[in-house]
Amino acid sequence: MAIKIEMPKLSDTMEEGVIAKWNISEGDKVEAGDVIAEVETDKATMEVEAFDPGTVLKILVDEGDAVPLGGIMAIVGEEGEDISDLLKEADSANGESSSEDKSEKKSSDKEKKKEPSDKKEFDPILEGVDSGNGKEEKEEVDEETDQTDDDGRIKASPLARKMAEDKGIKLSAVDGSGPEGRIIKRDIENYKPSDAKKEGAVQAPSFASEEDEEIKISQMRKAIARRLSESKFNNPHFYETIDIDMERAIDARVALNEFSEVKISFNDIVVKASAMALRKHPEVNSSWLGDTIRKHGDVNVAVAVAIDEGLMTPVLNHTDKKTLQQISTETRELAGLARDRKLQPEQMEGSTFTISNLGMFGIEEFTAIINPPNACILAVGAIRDVPVVKDGEVVPGKRMKVTLSSDHRIVDGAKAAQFLNTLRTMIENPLAMML
Structure with a gap:
């Protein structure tokens, strides 16, 4: 009996999946547990396994196509089995025509485009031309209206171009008298070198138009757009900045x-200091639930990682209880998985606070959009060399700006300021983090 392979729910927020890669072809035999496809979700690229053995009778979607949850991706069964009923069901479930129908539609569209139209269109150049005029004059008019250049080149009729080429005349030196300044036959016939633009006159350069590029939106980019739009417009943001x-x-x-087996980064120090400050200020380590505010018992810090498709936010669970070495090791491991698109959904869930660091790109200060359901997100800038006043003298100093974006439904301005002051104390006195 033929079996449908449907799009499974691979993450808690998934609404559809994109076939990133098929590992099978029609006619292949598969066993239960074989990885048949890689599917891109809103969070990661996941593997899809076959649950039943059989022969791949039909693959219904191409690589790069989106399939809704429960949509039929392929059919497996016994070789030669009749699957016509399942194909009709697949058309209905996926909300689109079968591949054969789509192919026929494309062929039909092409044929329609090739069919000449009998309808005569109004031509402003031919308007008023007497049908009794000489054949030569009408052919000239037809020739001159044969072509219009919209790609940035000089506009000229094909006949005028040929005449200019034969006479060695540059079209850029000829003033056109045709519609929209098009150069026509009589402009070349009447052209005199003295009519050319004066030597040394500044002419505006002509550039060919570059082609636009349309990029298909990935499932991750769709999820980022949806979540951050909801956050920005539904959560009342406010911002506070301090210099550390x-x-x-x-x-x-x-x-x-000098003693650590793993390299400690400034970001690791900020993550550790933030986690300890969150423990002291539970209001910042909270979420808005509509009728209640949840103050989280655990401190789980998410770290934003930039990849080609956008941002991923792997989570360091129990961050306040981990050492700087543990934070450094885990952050590098999770960031590597994020860049390879191998993070599992559970590695990006459960955050209570988020940190976004653009200091490595030379960004001195910025504001970040809150990562729901967090109450706050910390934007970290670059360490700057600046003059500072110490003991009444101006001396060189090292400063770093951080900006806290807060959800005003949960955190008030004073609470956010208290958190930032605790964070500054931790970073400016690193030994405090060892206690």
Whole structure:
């Protein structure tokens, strides 16, 4: 009996999946547990396995096509089995015509385009031309109206172009008298070198138009657009920025890396300091649930990782209880999985706070959109060399700006400021994080 292979739900927020790659072809034999396809969801690229053995009788969608949840992707059964009923069901479930129908439709469309139209269109150049005029004059008019250049080139009729080429005349030196300044036959016949534009006159350069490119939106980009639009317009954001003295953090990092088996980054220090500050300020470590506010018992910090398709936010669970070495090791491992699109959904769920760091790109200060259902997100800028005043003298200093975006339904301005001051204390006094 033939069996449908349907699009499974591979993440909690998934609404449809895109076939990234088929690992099978029609006629192949599959066993239960074989990985038959890779499907791109809104969070990651996941493998889809066959649950039943059989022969692949039909693949109903191409690579790159989106399939709704429950949509039929392929049919497996016994070789030679009649699957016509399942094909009709697949057309209905997927909401589109079968591949054969689509092929026929394309052929039909092409034929329609080739069919000449009997309808005569109004031609402003031919308007008023007497049908009794000489044949030569009408042929000239037809020739001159034969072509219009819309690609940025000089507009000229084919006959005028040929005449100019034969006479060695540059079209750029000829003023056109035809419609929209088009150069026609009489312009070439009447052209005199003295009519050319004066030598040394500045002419506006002519550029050919570049082709636009349309990029198909990935499932991840769709999810990012939907979630962040909802966050920005539904959550009342406000922003607070502080400037942090990084001199002690720089010295502490150098000392730590002399003994640490893994390299400690400034981002690791910010993550650890934020986690400890969240423990002291549970209002910031909260979520809005409509009728209630949930103050999370665990501190789970998500770290934004940039990939080609957008951003992924792997989560460090129990961040406040981990050492800097553990944070560094886990962050690098999760970031690598994110860039390879191998993060599992459970590795991106359960965050209570998010950190986005653009300091490595030289960005000094920015604001970030809250990652729901978090109450806040911290935007971290670059460490800057700036003049500062110490003991009444201007001396070189190291500063880093961080901006906290907060959901005003959960966090008030004073609470956000208290959190930022605790964070600054932690970073400016790294030994406090060791207690």
